[in-house]
Amino acid sequence: MVMTTKRWRIERPDEMLVKTFQNELGIPAISAKILVxxxxxxxxxxxxxxxIDHQSLNDPFLMHGMQLAVxxxxxxxxxxxxxxxxxxxxxxxxxxTAVMMTVLxxxxxKVEHKIPNRFTDGYGxxxxxxxxxxxxxxxxxxxxxxxxxxxxxVQVAKELGMDVIVTDHHEIGEELPSADVIIHPRHPExxxxxxxxxxxxxxxxxxxxxxxxxxxxxxxxVAIGTIADLVPLLDENRYLVKQGIQALQKxxxxxxxxxxxxxxxxxxxxxxxxxxxxxxxRLNALGRLGDANPGVDFLLEEDExxxxxxxxxxxxxxxxxxxxxSDITEQAVAMxxxxxxxxxxxxxxxxxxxxxxxVVGIVASRLVEKYYKPTIILCIDIEKGIAKGSARSIxxxxxxxxxxxNRDILPAFGGHPMAAGMTLAMExxxxxxxxxxxQARECLTEEDLxxxxxxxxxxxxxxxxxxxxxxxxxxxxxxxxFPKPIYSIENEHIQSMRKIGANEDHLKMxxxxxxxxxxxxxxxxxxxxxxxxxxxxxxxAGDLQINEWNGRKKPQFMISDVRTDEWQLFDLRGIRQxxxxxxxxxxxxxxxxxxxxxxxxxxxxxxxxxxMPYNEELSLEQVxxxxxxxDMPQDVQMLEDLLxxxxxxxxxxHFYIPxxxxxxxxxxxxxxxxxxxxxxxxxxxxxxxxxxxxxxxKGWSRDxxxxxxxxxxxxxxxxxxxxxxxxxxxxxxxxLSSANVYKTRAQQMDLEQTLLYAPYKDLRQWFDARLSAQxxxxxxx
Numbered sequence: 001m002v003m004t005t006k007r008w009r010i011e012r013p014d015e016m017l018v019k020t021f022q023n024e025l026g027i028p029a030i031s032a033k034i035l036v037x038x039x040x041x042x043x044x045x046x047x048x049x050x051x052i053d054h055q056s057l058n059d060p061f062l063m064h065g066m067q068l069a070v071x072x073x074x075x076x077x078x079x080x081x082x083x084x085x086x087x088x089x090x091x092x093x094x095x096x097t098a099v100m101m102t103v104l105x106x107x108x109x110k111v112e113h114k115i116p117n118r119f120t121d122g123y124g125x126x127x128x129x130x131x132x133x134x135x136x137x138x139x140x141x142x143x144x145x146x147x148x149x150x151x152x153x154v155q156v157a158k159e160l161g162m163d164v165i166v167t168d169h170h171e172i173g174e175e176l177p178s179a180d181v182i183i184h185p186r187h188p189e190x191x192x193x194x195x196x197x198x199x200x201x202x203x204x205x206x207x208x209x210x211x212x213x214x215x216x217x218x219x220x221x222v223a224i225g226t227i228a229d230l231v232p233l234l235d236e237n238r239y240l241v242k243q244g245i246q247a248l249q250k251x252x253x254x255x256x257x258x259x260x261x262x263x264x265x266x267x268x269x270x271x272x273x274x275x276x277x278x279x280x281x282r283l284n285a286l287g288r289l290g291d292a293n294p295g296v297d298f299l300l301e302e303d304e305x306x307x308x309x310x311x312x313x314x315x316x317x318x319x320x321x322x323x324x325x326s327d328i329t330e331q332a333v334a335m336x337x338x339x340x341x342x343x344x345x346x347x348x349x350x351x352x353x354x355x356x357x358x359v360v361g362i363v364a365s366r367l368v369e370k371y372y373k374p375t376i377i378l379c380i381d382i383e384k385g386i387a388k389g390s391a392r393s394i395x396x397x398x399x400x401x402x403x404x405x406n407r408d409i410l411p412a413f414g415g416h417p418m419a420a421g422m423t424l425a426m427e428x429x430x431x432x433x434x435x436x437x438x439q440a441r442e443c444l445t446e447e448d449l450x451x452x453x454x455x456x457x458x459x460x461x462x463x464x465x466x467x468x469x470x471x472x473x474x475x476x477x478x479x480x481x482f483p484k485p486i487y488s489i490e491n492e493h494i495q496s497m498r499k500i501g502a503n504e505d506h507l508k509m510x511x512x513x514x515x516x517x518x519x520x521x522x523x524x525x526x527x528x529x530x531x532x533x534x535x536x537x538x539x540x541a542g543d544l545q546i547n548e549w550n551g552r553k554k555p556q557f558m559i560s561d562v563r564t565d566e567w568q569l570f571d572l573r574g575i576r577q578x579x580x581x582x583x584x585x586x587x588x589x590x591x592x593x594x595x596x597x598x599x600x601x602x603x604x605x606x607x608x609x610x611x612m613p614y615n616e617e618l619s620l621e622q623v624x625x626x627x628x629x630x631d632m633p634q635d636v637q638m639l640e641d642l643l644x645x646x647x648x649x650x651x652x653x654h655f656y657i658p659x660x661x662x663x664x665x666x667x668x669x670x671x672x673x674x675x676x677x678x679x680x681x682x683x684x685x686x687x688x689x690x691x692x693x694x695x696x697x698k699g700w701s702r703d704x705x706x707x708x709x710x711x712x713x714x715x716x717x718x719x720x721x722x723x724x725x726x727x728x729x730x731x732x733x734x735x736l737s738s739a740n741v742y743k744t745r746a747q748q749m750d751l752e753q754t755l756l757y758a759p760y761k762d763l764r765q766w767f768d769a770r771l772s773a774q775x776x777x778x779x780x781x
Contacts, residue, residue, distance in 0.1 A: 004563040006453040008541065010488055011037040013457070021046055028468035030544075033457045034475060034485050050474065056239040057214070060205040064190030065181040069165050070209050072140065072180060076163075077109045081139035085113040086125065087296065088145040088199065089287025091280045094295040095225030096144035096167075096203040099218050101300060103207040112138075115292045118358050125150030125157075134160040143167060145199025145225075148184060151177045167202045169231075171416075194236045200225030201240060219244040220251050221299065227272050228280030232481035241477045245270060254304040258311035272477040273484075282311075285318040288358030325359050328352075329366045332377060336367070341433070346440035346449075347397075349433035351378035351387050351426070361390035361419070368392045372451045374399060374440065380426050387429050391420040396448040402439050406432060453561055455541050456485040461492065461512045466553045469544045487544055489518070489557060491537040499526040507559070511540065519547065522559035530584040535764050536566040567771060569764045572628075572654040573756060578606045585652055590626040593618075595638060599631040599656060614638060618645055625649040631656045632751055639755075643770050651767060655756045661745055662752040664701050667708055671700070672736055675708050679718060680727050688723035707745060714739040 013036035021032035024043045027050075040046040060066055076083050083104060087097030097113050104111040114133070116126045124146045130153055133141060140163045147154065147166035154177035157164050164179040169186075176182060183202060186195040197205070204222045207215050223244025226237055233241055248256055248270045260267045263278030286292040298310040332350050336343050342350060348367055355363075360377040367375040374397045378389035393399035398417040403410055409431060413422035424432060478484035495510040495517055507522035507529055520540060522528060532538060540559055547556040572581045587609055594600045595614045603611055611630065612623070627648040632655045633639045667675075678694075679685055687709065695702045709725060712718040715734045718725045736742055754766060 004453075004561050006451045006561055007447070008453050008455055008488070008539075008561070008563065010455040010458055013037045017041065025050065027474075028471055029463050030457065030459065030468045030487075031471055031475060033459075034472065037456045037485075038482060052239050052242065054214075054239070056236055058193050058236060060209040062190075063183055063185065063192045063202075063205055064187040065183055066206070066209050069167075069181040069183055069206060072163060072165060073104070073109075073142070073210060074107075076140045077104075077107055080110060082137050083109050083111040083140045083142060084133050084138040085111060086129070086133075086141050086143045086147070087113060087115045087292075088123070089115050089118050089292035090145075091228035091283040091295075092199045092225040093145040094283050094287075094292055095221040095228075095299065096198075096200040097296045098299040099200055099203040099207055099221050100142060100144050100167075101296065102218060102221075103210050103215065107210060113293065113296050115287070115296065117291055118287055119290070125153035127153050127156050130157045130162070131160065133157075134162055138162060140165070144203045145169070147177065147179070148172055148182070149177075151175060154179050167199070167206055169197050169199050169202050171414075196232045196234070196237060198222075198226040198229040198231045198237070200229075201231075201237060204240070216243075216247065219247040220253060220256060223248060224275055224279050224283070227275040227477070227479055228284065230480045233272075233477050233479035234481050238477065238482070241272065241479070245272065245275075245477060248275075253299075254307035255299045255301050255311070257304070258298075258307040259314075261308065262311045262315040272479055276479070281321075282314040282318045285314065285321040288321050288356070289317055289324075321359060324356050325362050325366070328355050328359065328363045328377075331355075332363055332367060333370065336371065341430070345433055345437040346373060346444060347433065347436035348373050348375040349378070349429060349436065350376070351380050351389070351429045353380040353382055355379040357388055361392065361421075364390050364392040368394060372449060374402075374436070376422070376432075376436075378422075378424075378429060380429075382426070385426055386423055387426045388423045389421070391415065391422065393418045393420075394448070395452060396444055397440060402436060402443075405439065406435055453541055454486060455488045458488045458490055461489060461516045461518050464518060464544065464555045464557075466546050466555055469546050469555055472544070484543070486541055486560065487557075488539060488541045490539040492540070493536070494532060494534055494538060497529055497532065497534075499529050501526065509559075511538070511557070518555055518557050520557040520559055522562075525559055525562075528559075528562055531568075532562070532564070533568045533570055535761065536564055536568060538562060538564045567649050567651070567767075569760075569767055570650065570652045571760050571763070572652055575654070578603070581652075581654065582607065585628060586626060589624055590628050590650075590652070591623045592628045592630055593623070593642070594630045595633040596631055598658070602656070602658075603630055614642060616641065618642065620646060623648075626652070628652040628654065630654050632755055635747060636751060636754070640770055643767070647771075653755070653763065657752070657756065659703075660752060660756070661703070661707075662749055662757055664704055666746060666749060667704055669736075671704075672708055672711070674698075675705070676712065676717065679712070679725060684724055684726040686724050687720070707741070710741045711736055711739045714741055 013033045017036050018029060018032045020043065021027060021035055022029055025046060035046045040049060085097050085100045087093040093115065097115065101111060101113050114129060116122065116129060121129060125143065130141065141157055142165045144167050146168055148168040148170050154164050158178055165181045165183065166177060166179040167183040169184065172184065172186060172188065183206060185192045185197045185202060200222050204218055207218055219240065223241045226241050231237055249268045257267060259279050259282065262282065263274065265274050265278060283295050286295045294310065298307065298314065301307040301310060331352065335350050336348060342348060348371060357379045360379060364375045364377045372394060374393040376389060376391040378387040380387050391399050399420045400415045400417055403413050403420055403422060409428040410422055410424050413420060415421055489511065492511045493513065495512065495514065497509045500506045500508045505524055505526045507525045509520040510517050511520050512518055540557060540562055542560040543558040545556045545558055547554050575581045592607055592609060592611045593614055594611050600611050600613060623646045625648055627646060629651065691705055692702060695705055709718065713720055716728055717731050718727055755763065
């Protein structure tokens with residue numbers, strides 16, 4: 001049995017609707033299943049999704065205040081006023097700033113940009129920077145990707161005589177800032193049809209309105225910012241990103257070419273994954289470590305050499321960020337493992353001085369992945385006496401609501417159910433942990449603390465081919481609200497399996513039935529080769545890819561998780577080197593059982609765990625579900641009794657036997673007859689002196705002659721004294737098979753044939769019959 005550490009939630013799309021989509025839309029079963037699983041219930045809605053076009057775009061002037069913003073910006077340009085574009089330090093903010101800078105420069109504006117420093121200015125509008133802008137002669141501030149919560153700072157700017165246009169997409173508070181214009185897709189007085197634009201999407205709408213036409217040349221920035229900010233890739237966002245990816249693939253911008261170089265991708269291969277894992281993190285790294293302003297300059301750079309140099313800087317910053325994240329994660333994990341108060345809490349609240357506040361959100365995510373508990377990572381500032389940080393949560397624990405119950409010790413916090421940020425007094429950190437632990441125990445069940453794996457599409461192997469996999473890309477881009485699908489292949493057999501890689505860390509398999517198989521690869525899952533066996537039903541979850549080798553394309557399943565509910569038999573028979581088979585066994589989770597005292601003595605120094613001798617009193621409580629059978633029982637009933645009592649889910653069959661008689665076989669009646677006649681003629685035979693010569697003469701084994709002599713002795717046919725065998729005159733006739741030594745050898749040979757030398761398939765069937773009978777017996781009770 002392989003018990004996955006996750007809860008699989010498998011969507012099972014309506015097969016009739018899937019067939020309808022296949023026929024009406026002309027798409028393969030896999031694509032049809034994805035659409036049905038994602039909630040499309042009519043051919044019309046699915047067709048509109050597949051054929052999304054410019055009609056998905058909304059008129060930018062539908063956005064509340066757009067005309068006022070355009071008029072004020074044109075006025076500033078006409079009057080030669082200095083304009084400041086005030087951005088944010090993440091990828092969305094950087095691309096938003098690049099969009100606004102481009103359109104204003106194109107229109108002849110006197111414009112500069114400023115992005116606050118996360119560490120000195122904090123998030124959003126900064127009073128210090130606004131006052132600095134006034135001193136530098138700026139008349140108009142346009143915020144991008146921030147500003148909606150900067151009520152005080154906007155008021156300061158107004159009092160200083162500057163006008164402010166806020167463009168933002170974040171949550172709107174109870175009171176709007178006193179800006180001259182607020183451009184927001186969810187403005188309370190507006191009726192814009194789509195409210196999920198990223199900050200760069202809002203800036204793009206302003207650019208569209210200012211140009212008076214759709215600005216295709218800015219789509220690259222929109223795609224990067226929208227994907228990096230994890231907004232839903234639906235409706236208008238979907239169209240902008242889809243067009244943006246196409247633009248990125250052909251973009252002449254030096255910055256895009258340089259990003260491709262440092263990210264190790266070909267420009268025409270750019271996808272949403274390239275942006276999410278290659279471009280976004282490198283732009284984000286600047287703001288996480290310090291000044292993000294160079295990111296805007298980089299995106300707008302027109303010189304290839306300069307762009308390459310700046311891209312190298314971004315790459316170095318990203319590596320530095322990765323190192324910092326790894327260091328803090330390692331420290332945080334050590335605190336969880338070694339501090340009882342943290343480890344035993346249902347909500348991990350971890351604080352330390354000197355941690356970089358720009359990366360603690362990433363660290364919190366790492367710990368949620370490792371422990372699957374709501375997690376808060378805080379940076380302590382001893383001089384200010386505060387702890388500041390980020391939270392990440394799990395399904396079932398609404399982080400924002402739970403934090404809101406502690407307002408008395410949380411002077412500043414914000415966020416949503418799955419993530420939040422906060423600031424509190426450093427002396428209240430332990431109090432917050434204790435409170436959240438109590439709250440979590442009230443709302444989280446044991447099941448809630450098991451990670452969820454959402455499986456979108458169960459597939460049969462005969463549904464999978466390279467064309468179908470390729471056509472799934474027609475459903476892209478994948479992202480928030482329309483994630484990349486996770487597939488399952490259920491209840492299939494393993495046809496072949498081996499570890500691969502220099503350290504054998506990875507797994508290569510062939511799964512399915514002999515007439516229909518698919519290659520499967522599990523990166524960092526080499527350990528599964530020691531946990532899975534042949535002949536059982538196994539279910540796999542993961543992704544589908546096309547593997548191309550030497551011009552040949554084949555489907556390939558990329559394994560993310562595996563599970564089986566069936567018991568498993570691991571064949572360790574015949575492997576003499578203990579170290580070789582012991583490393584494949586989870587020693588601490590297993591019970592090693594020996595039927596014979598000699599076996600216990602032999603393995604005592606070789607196995608780093610106490611060996612349990614078999615006895616009739618063994619119970620389920622004494623033996624783990626993983627059982628290692630070190631040797632063979634004296635009779636089959638002992639093993640059957642053990643199986644009944646223990647109910648193992650894994651059986652490791654070693655069946656060590658120092659002296660096997662199986663291949664010697666049982667002497668024939670003719671052999672017994674010849675030997676007896678030989679002894680009768682000789683009347684006496686000195687075993688010690690002549691047994692080897694007789695064995696060589698007849699071509700028999702010495703052990704066989706000794707065995708026949710033991711049978712004759714037990715039946716009273718001969719006497720043995722000081723190695724001299726003598727015939728007993730007039731001994732009564734007896735069946736050879738009546739001798740105990742004969743019975744024992746016959747029984748041993750039967751056991752060896754059944755357990756030690758049987759093919760794996762036959763041995764599994766033998767165990768299966770007894771374990772199945774045991775289950776039926778329990779059900780009948």
